[in-house]
Amino acid sequence: MARQSGSGVAERKKTATAVAGTSLTREQLVEFYRLMYLSRRTDDREIVLKRQQKIFFQISCAGHEALLVAAGMAMRPGYDWFFPYYRDRAICLALGNTVEEQLLQAVGAADDPASGGRQMPSHWSSRKLNIVSPSSSTATQCLHAVGCAEAGRYFSRHPEAAAKHDGDYREFKDVKFQGDEVVYVSIGEGSTSQGEFWESLNTASNEKLPVLYVVEDNGYAISTPVEANTPGGNISRLVANFPNFHFAEIDGTDPIASYDAMVEAVAYCRAGKGPALVHGHVIRPYSHSLSDDERLYRSAAELEADALRDPISRMQMWLLREGILDADAINRLERQVDEEVQRAADRAVMAALPTVDSIMRHMYSEDLSPMDARFATEPVATADTSERTMADLINCCLKDEMRRDERIVVFGEDVADATRDEALRAGKIKGKGGVFKLTAGLQTEFGSDRVWNSPLAEANIVGRAIGMATRGLKPVVEIQFFDYIWPAMHQMRNELALLRWRSNGGFSCPLVVRVPIGGYLTGGSIYHSQSGESIFTHTPGVRVVMPSNALDALGLLRTAIRCDDPVLFLEHKRLYRETFGRAAYPGPEYCIPFGKAKIVRPGKGLTVLTYGAVVPRALQAAQKIHRDKGVDVELIDLRSLSPYDWETIAESVKKTSRVIVAHEDMLSWGYGAEIAARIGEELFEYLDAPVRRVASMDVFVAYQPLLEDVILPQPEDLYRAMAEIAAF
Numbered sequence: 024m025a026r027q028s029g030s031g032v033a034e035r036k037k038t039a040t041a042v043a044g045t046s047l048t049r050e051q052l053v054e055f056y057r058l059m060y061l062s063r064r065t066d067d068r069e070i071v072l073k074r075q076q077k078i079f080f081q082i083s084c085a086g087h088e089a090l091l092v093a094a095g096m097a098m099r100p101g102y103d104w105f106f107p108y109y110r111d112r113a114i115c116l117a118l119g120n121t122v123e124e125q126l127l128q129a130v131g132a133a134d135d136p137a138s139g140g141r142q143m144p145s146h147w148s149s150r151k152l153n154i155v156s157p158s159s160s161t162a163t164q165c166l167h168a169v170g171c172a173e174a175g176r177y178f179s180r181h182p183e184a185a186a187k188h189d190g191d192y193r194e195f196k197d198v199k200f201q202g203d204e205v206v207y208v209s210i211g212e213g214s215t216s217q218g219e220f221w222e223s224l225n226t227a228s229n230e231k232l233p234v235l236y237v238v239e240d241n242g243y244a245i246s247t248p249v250e251a252n253t254p255g256g257n258i259s260r261l262v263a264n265f266p267n268f269h270f271a272e273i274d275g276t277d278p279i280a281s282y283d284a285m286v287e288a289v290a291y292c293r294a295g296k297g298p299a300l301v302h303g304h305v306i307r308p309y310s311h312s313l314s315d316d317e318r319l320y321r322s323a324a325e326l327e328a329d330a331l332r333d334p335i336s337r338m339q340m341w342l343l344r345e346g347i348l349d350a351d352a353i354n355r356l357e358r359q360v361d362e363e364v365q366r367a368a369d370r371a372v373m374a375a376l377p378t379v380d381s382i383m384r385h386m387y388s389e390d391l392s393p394m395d396a397r398f399a400t401e402p403v404a405t406a407d408t409s410e411r412t413m414a415d416l417i418n419c420c421l422k423d424e425m426r427r428d429e430r431i432v433v434f435g436e437d438v439a440d441a442t443r444d445e446a447l448r449a450g451k452i453k454g455k456g457g458v459f460k461l462t463a464g465l466q467t468e469f470g471s472d473r474v475w476n477s478p479l480a481e482a483n484i485v486g487r488a489i490g491m492a493t494r495g496l497k498p499v500v501e502i503q504f505f506d507y508i509w510p511a512m513h514q515m516r517n518e519l520a521l522l523r524w525r526s527n528g529g530f531s532c533p534l535v536v537r538v539p540i541g542g543y544l545t546g547g548s549i550y551h552s553q554s555g556e557s558i559f560t561h562t563p564g565v566r567v568v569m570p571s572n573a574l575d576a577l578g579l580l581r582t583a584i585r586c587d588d589p590v591l592f593l594e595h596k597r598l599y600r601e602t603f604g605r606a607a608y609p610g611p612e613y614c615i616p617f618g619k620a621k622i623v624r625p626g627k628g629l630t631v632l633t634y635g636a637v638v639p640r641a642l643q644a645a646q647k648i649h650r651d652k653g654v655d656v657e658l659i660d661l662r663s664l665s666p667y668d669w670e671t672i673a674e675s676v677k678k679t680s681r682v683i684v685a686h687e688d689m690l691s692w693g694y695g696a697e698i699a700a701r702i703g704e705e706l707f708e709y710l711d712a713p714v715r716r717v718a719s720m721d722v723f724v725a726y727q728p729l730l731e732d733v734i735l736p737q738p739e740d741l742y743r744a745m746a747e748i749a750a751f
Contacts, residue, residue, distance in 0.1 A: 042347065045279050046286065049347050055096065055278055056338050056348075057356055059088040062113035063335055064364045065122050066309070069129050069144065073313050077372050078129040080143045081313045084112035086306035087239050089334035090275035092117045094207065094237055094301075097285035102201055104171050105154045106164040106208040106490075109145040110239055114209075118152050122364055126371035133377040139527035140377040148526050155493055156526035160517045161210065162217030165236070166483060167518070168208035169223045170490020170498075172232040175200050177432070177496060180472065184429035185495065190397065191585035192533050193430065195390040198495035205292045209237040213244020215258045219513075222483040224298075228265045233292035235285075236300040239275065241307035246320045259302045267297035275303025276334040278341075306332050385528040386563055388587035393566055393617035394666065398582045402574070402609030410605040413570070413598050416577040417461050417537075421499065423611040424584045425469050428497060431584065432473050433465055435484055435501030435537075439476045440466040458503060459539060459599055481511035485536060489518055492532035492589075499584060505540035505593070506553040519589050520564030535583045539596040540569070541687055542724045542735055543636050552724035552731070554688035557697075559591050560665040566617055567665040569593040571638035572604025575662050578615030585614070593664075595636045603639040620668035622675075626657035629749055630675040632698060633685040634661040637736060641685055644741035654749045664694065669701070676702055680711040681748050685741060690718035712751035717744045 039048040047055065066083040073081045084091065087110050095117025098105075107114060112125065124136050125147075131140035137148035137156065148156035155171070157164050178185050178200040185198035214220060215238060227234045238258055242249050250256035259272040269291040271284040281303060288299035306329040310317040317326070342348045348356070411419070425431045440454025440463065441447040447454050447467060456463025466474035477484045481502055488498035502508045508515075515536070523531040542552030560567050566588050570576040576594065583590035598604065623638060624645055633641050638660045645656035657675050661667055676682050682702060684695035699714040720734045 042345065046283060047279075051096070052342065052347055053356070055092055055282070056342060057360060058092045058095070058113060058117050059278070059335055059338060060357060061122065061360050061364070062088045062092070062116055064360055065112060065116075065125060068364050068368050069126070070313065072129060072368065072372070078144065079131070081129070082109050082143075082145050082311070083309045084110050084145075085309045086241055086329070086334065087275070088113040089278040089338065090237070090239060090281045090303040090305055093278060093281035093285045094235075096282060097289045098205060098207060100152045103153065103204050104168070104175070104206045105152070106157065106168040106171070106206065107147050107154060108157055108161070108164065108209050108211065108214070109159070110211065111147060111209055112145060115147045115149075115154060118154065120147065120149060120152065120154070121367070123367035123370055126367050127374055130371050130374060131376065132371065132374035133381070134374055135527075137527075137529075138525055139381065141525050141527060146525075148529055150529045156522060156530050158517050158521065158525065160513060161214035162220040163486060163514060163518055165208050165210065165220050165223035166486025166514070167490035167493065168206045168234050169226050169232060170487035171494055172206040172227070172234050172490075173230065173487065174491040174494035174496045175204050175206070176232070177472065178494070181429055188428075191428070192391060192497065192587040193428070193495075195388070195587055196495045196533075200494070203293045203295070204233065205289055206232070206234045207237065208234060209239060211244060212238055212240035212242070212249050212258055213247065213252050216252050218510075219482050219486060222478070222480045222486070224262065224265055225478055226483060226487065227298040228267050231267045231295070231297040233295065234298040235288055235292050236298065238300065238302045239305055240302060241305045243307055243311070243317075245311045245315060246317070262300060269297065269299040270302070271299070272302040273304070275305040276332045276337055278334065278338045305334075308333060386524050387566075388523070388531065388533070389528075391587040393582050393586035393588060393590070394619075395616065398585070398614040398616040399619075400612055400614050402607075402613050405608055405610055408607050410607055411573055412600045412605055413573040413576045413594070414459060414461050414600055416573045416606065416608065417580060417594065418463060419608055420577045420580045421462065421465060422468065424581060425465065425473065427611070428584075430495065430497045431499055432491065432496055433462060433499050433501070434475050434477050436477055436479055436503045438462040438465070438501050439471070439474055440464065442476045444471055457501065459596060461599070462501065481507055481509075482514050485511040485514040485519060488534045488536070489514065489522065489532045492534040493522070493530055497534065497584060499535040499537065502536060502538045504551055505538045505555065506550045508538060515559070515565065515591075516562050520562045524564055531587070533587045533589055535580075535590045535592055537592045537594060540593045541595040541597055541636050542731065543597040545728050545731070546726060547724060547731070548726035549723045554686075554719070556593060556664055557688060557692070557694040560694060564589070565665070566590045567593065568617060568663045569595065569635045570662050571595070571598060571635055571660050572606065574604070574606035574609060575615060575621065575660075577609065578613050579617070579662065582614045582617060593635070597636050601639070617663040618666035618668055619663065620671040621660045621662055622657065622671070623660050624656060624658040626655040626679065628655040628679055628681070629657065629745060630679045630682040631656055631658045631685060631741070631745070632661060632672060632682065633658070634664065635687055637685050637687050637741075640736070640738045641741050643738045644745060647738070648742055648745045648749075652746065652749070654745060656745060667698070672698070672702070673706060676706050677709045680709055681751070682710070683715045683717055683741070683744050683748060685717040685736060687719055687735060689721045690716060691721050693718055712748050715744050715748050717741055
């Protein structure tokens with residue numbers, strides 16, 4: 024745990040005399056203008072570099088400078104936390120980002136501290152300043168900011184949880200927190216149309232979180248004007264009834280008004296009163312980006328009206344009028360800034376570029392892999408030798424790990440025992456603990472600070488978890504059914520999987536997303552029977568596992584919780600309470616490394632590769648064909664889908680020369696296609712028959728059991744494929 028002391032400009036001004044009509048000193052006003060002008064000239068230099076083809080993209084902060092410098096001067100770098108978006112050059116400069124650092128990103132240099140040449144320009148990131156790497160996706164960062172604020176509050180209430188521990192992800196995840204930290208998040212007015220913005224407002228409001236929302240309203244989302252995005256054309260009117268919020272709507276081109284509004288909003292958040300939203304009306308004097316020409320959709324009169332409100336000109340004239348700087352002083356300041364920007368640009372364009380061997384660096388944790396040998400442990404006999412179901416042992420694992428690690432929090436839809444917990448604490452009700460009861464008793468034992476029900480919003484669950492994990496918590500969250508994971512897909516593919524890589528190792532979010540998946544339910548129908556794991560195994564940066572039995576479920580879940588990567592943990596709901604695969608409790612340290620398949624049934628005549636609920640069905644078929652025809656099937660449960668155990672696959676195929684890849688998901692473009700293709704590419708010389716796939720029909724699962732049984736692969740389908748390939 025590390026604590027920092029810090030004071031923003033809002034505190035430092037007390038030591039000097041403020042200029043009449045403002046709360047800022049002369050020195051602060053000069054610095055305010057310098058930062059605004061520095062931001063504008065950096066934009067201008069990037070535009071020149073783009074036209075010289077020395078950089079490849081440019082998107083400017085022009086017109087937003089007053090609002091953003093005000094925010095930066097009202098807050099504390101390295102103390103507060105920041106989730107900016109791509110117009111936020113000026114606040115990053117105000118916090119301590121340098122022009123050279125920003126231009127290194129523009130050229131895609133190896134020494135770009137934000138991303139090492141991986142992100143477009145204007146995707147700010149700094150561990151030192153607590154500026155968390157954003158993506159290009161609009162509004163997703165709002166949920167991260169909420170989760171970040173929740174994590175800061177959690178560590179303030181449970182400071183002992185911040186302690187480092189050897190042997191798991193905590194060894195590599197430093198935690199720093201402040202009791203009165205504020206979390207800044209900004210978006211454009213167009214992004215307020217995104218669902219994640221509204222989902223974040225709900226949680227920030229309900230939890231009274233210290234989140235400062237800054238809406239930079241320049242009137243346009245690329246070419247779409249604000250009235251086409253926002254009902255009534257004004258976001259302040261729409262959000263005005265959210266409780267616990269402080270609201271301010273201001274002229275964001277007015278530096279003094281912007282600073283006063285930011286100081287008031289930050290103070291409100293820092294005092295623990297709740298979140299704040301500052302809606303600043305700014306301008307966009309340049310096009311959306313250099314890929315856009317706003318003259319195609321904005322009139323000359325409209326552009327001229329914007330130019331009259333340019334914050335650079337407004338502040339320059341104000342400084343002259345108030346006698347704070349004369350023309351010579353302004354010229355000197357501007358020359359110094361121009362020279363600073365030119366020097367930075369000269370250095371940036373000469374900087375070394377990333378090497379090809381850096382491409383895969385930081386795709387996953389380089390400190391602690393889930394394939395590490397420390398996760399290869401053996402079961403330990405305990406006094407309780409009773410066989411338990413997969414559901415039972417998952418619940419045991421969650422309790423074990425929560426007792427061991429105070430950073431673990433569990434939330435999702437219906438996972439708590441009871442949100443209104445008075446009756447629960449009084450022992451008058453038993454509590455729910457999830458629709459499948461896998462989280463039963465967690466809230467009762469660990470309290471509502473560590474286990475709670477989320478809103479019915481999957482993006483909210485995953486987005487908040489990302490923000491928490493960025494700060495060092497270990498969220499183990501639940502999506503109630505895989506069929507409803509899709510609202511969270513944006514967060515999972517563009518944020519969860521990419522944070523470590525896109526920040527070049529600067530930030531990471533190791534967390535676990537638990538999801539019941541699959542069919543074979545009798546009546547599950549379309550929206551309670553879906554598979555789709557190949558979509559996530561096709562997403563670099565996230566680990567995907569899917570156990571088929573109780574012991575593997577416990578061992579793999581413990582590894583998922585302790586490792587340093589984000590994990591999608593798929594639990595086949597048909598297997599939760601099956602007789603197949605029950606096991607005794609193996610002790611509180613039992614783990615299974617990822618990427619290690621399990622040979623369920625050794626054999627010499629035919630290899631079957633599968634996972635999940637197809638494992639017991641394949642075993643049934645293998646036993647029957649051995650009795651009927653003497654075919655000796657080697658059945659391999661992959662259990663870890665990304666990474667997967669190619670060595671065990673290859674060894675088996677070389678031995679049997681025949682292989683079936685079977686899975687519950689649809690046949691076409693499914694997970695088995697990749698395995699089959701690789702076998703054909705690398706093991707062709709060992710094959711005595713074509714690689715065969717067995718899978719679901721290319722259709723969703725129907726409600727009527729007669730149809731479901733035909734749609735999903737059954738033991739008879741596997742038996743028939745085994746017989747055909749054995750006879751080839």
